[in-house]
Amino acid sequence: MRKYLTKKAIIYLITFFFAVTIDWVIPRFMPGNPIHFLISRFATLPESVKVIQSYFTQAFGLDKPLHEQYLNFWRALLKGDFGISIYLYPQPVAKVIARSLPYTLIVLLPAALLSFAVGNRLGAFVARKRKLDNFALPIFYTLTAAPYFWFGILLAWLLGVVFRLFPIAGAYSFAMTPSFSWRFVVNFLYHWVLPFSSLFLVMLGGWAIGMRNMIIYELEANYSRYLESLGASQSLIRRYAYRNAILPQVTGLAIQLGTVVAGSLTTEIVFSYPGIGYILMQGILNQDYFLIQGCFLFIILGVLIANFLIDIFYVIIDPRIRKSYTGEV
């Protein structure tokens, strides 16, 4: 088991290293000079252009040799310095991200966890009867095939505009300020429902379909047949099958993390929900390279940590990893 986890940890460290390097490399080797974009925002006079150009070149350390720039990048990173945002100048990127993170997490985490729990149960349930299966499956397929943000748009339109049940922009009313009052919490929840629901429902579809397929596979396994031959009830057989089918689903969760995070980012954009996705979008629209870079690194870090946590969890629930001598399943 230790071997398995160590191997994973090494891969994640290498991945992080790789990701940081990509993050640093790409702007520098893409055609075009990022400074030019920045300058075009500020300058109309050629004199000012020169001053600003030298300022920025120095600020980004672009006058230093490449390897030094790379090392400086790492040094800053390890200190938690992601640079200064251009769009929200002079706020440091780290601060902007820290402010937006809670909003992302409060939608993403419940949606991911709940959809996993509920979706898997639904999938297993639906696999029982053919008629139910034929009815529910297309629904699940439609859910999982929908782009996250489009589903957000759909819900926003249906429940926000047509039925006017929920607000469709922001995390809370513009008129309010964050506090721990009851009014604020309720208002916050109202704004939270739609982004949460759209993520939740789309993910749910995916889990349900996956579990349905896995359950069918497990129900046909030899151990299920043996149990049935010895007079076990359907509920015992299904219980065993579910327990075994969940394992690849947990692995699937780790694999899907990237997509899920991407989905939550785009959903935030639809609802103008002030999370990481929202400010990333702002960064892109305003060509704020530091902000984009910072968000990217942060997302990667988050995904890697989540992956590692899931790996640990998997070791706990699958006895085969603990007992076998190989590192792979």
Added chain:
Amino acid sequence: MTRKEFAYFFLRNKKVIFAMCVLGFLTFLAVVGPYISPYKDPLAFVGLGYQPPSKQHWLGTNTFGQDIFTQLVHGLRTSLFVGLVGGSLATVIGLLIGFVAGYRGGWIDELLMMFTNILMVIPTLALLIIIAAYLPYRGIFIQSLIIGFTAWPWTARAVRAQTLSLKTREFVDLARITARRPLKIIFGEIMPNMMSYVFMVFILQFGGAILAATGLDFIGLGPTRGMSLGIMLQQATLWNAIQLGMWWWAITPGAVITLIVATLYIMNTGLDEIFNPKLREM
């Protein structure tokens, strides 16, 4: 399975028939649509803005007075193109890497798999954003390329697993004993058994590429010129189509994408039933 058996099951599988019909219709729409639409240029301002669907504008107009139907069929073309090119590229890369890793084993396998795992952990969209954000010009071909180059990891792993299991089968050993060259073994013995699997993988990549492209477009990193379904959604969101009640602008493109992807998934399930006797409904 023989061709006859395949044809028999293929024509009788409801899911596959449904999927083929829908996809056929959409392809037809993509190819013929731009010609049958009364307006040729999706970006032209051809009427009053904010119009709901009517006889003049089959899917209404957007804020600027551009015809939604025209945009839709042009966008459909783009999306299908990216799906095809990006999906094919990802499939081919995944196939090659998976094959080589599975067949050769040893340190090549370890190296390739480490590389694959690393790439797999990085959220694809994040990677795409970083790359796309710095490209000075973005065309649909470039978009397909970058999607293709980032979407292959899961395919490589799956193909490798299949190769490994097939590699140890007896008929491959037999081919080895008769001293057939490795390439011939790969194409002659292993490949045919994987064809069905590979096709199903391609379908998933096709759908995945469309979703990835749409996501990119939506964030604003789509093709700098031209029209796609994702761009339509981006515009709709940017110009508050929902708040203004213009559902024909905001909902329709996404519905089409959902339809395409859901149909592809259903087709895949149908194909799985055809190829795997245990799943067939007798």
Added chain:
Amino acid sequence: MRDALLTVRDLKIYYRTLYGYVKAVDGVTFELRDGEVLGIAGESGCGKSTLGNGLVLLKPPMKYVGGEAILDGKNIMALSQREIKRIRYEKISIIPQYAMDALNPTKKIKQIVDDLLREHNSSFEEKRELIEERLAIVNLSKKVLNMYPIELSGGMKQRLVMVISTLMNPDVLVADEITSALDVSTQRSVVQMLYEMKEKKAMKSIIFITHDLAVLYQIADRIMVMYAGKVAEISPTEEIVRQPLHPYTKMLLASLPKIGVRFVNERLKGIPGYPPNLLNIGPGCRFRERCPKAFAKCEQDPPIFDLNGRKVSCWLFERGDGR
């Protein structure tokens, strides 16, 4: 003659396929008596596994088409789901062919046994002593109870399944090819263990399915030879070996290597030809294509003739003695 525990009459189990019905078990009649070991022998595809498994669990595409199998006064082929659940494990049990793969890989052995016993109003604690006793017979340490299947070797898992399948002391135990993948010395120890369990009343009677006549000679009281879905012959072991009646049995025994006789000196006689395709097969003796003694009447289905308690399904015995 002892009481019959299980009476099977004209049992038909077919496989439903795209192209029609594969008549895998087509009108099989036999009796399993209290305390006996009935060996079912035959080549691959003769229907013995279908028969054995079909008695315990019918899964699509297997289909029960006709006939009956009477256990405890009831036709177990036609019972409701609820009734059959109680009969399984308590009255009739099975050691499956896939015994090495029959245990849930993510549960401890103890847990599996406990869950299974609870389905039959018992529990692990209740049967603890019995379990430990049985484990001793099959030469397994008590420690395996706390292990996961992945920690056990194939052989250990098979012996474990032997124990688990007989915990409720069923009347009838179906042993489906339990020695087929083993080497000769392991075969011997497995057969011995099974016999010891029977002596200790772990089960009353055994239906021992195998293609290996040599093993049956060791353990079976009576042998039933099947061919192409039908019964060829049922006789006590000694008699069938000394004086086989059915031409198929004769040729089967003749094709076994004998101790002390080398191939150089005496060639093994095989049975030329192949078994018939059971898909939509028609009437007539199924062995007639390969039988050296076939004659005109073989085009009709031969009934089962009784010769002093020995049963043969061959027209040669219409008049009593193999002409």
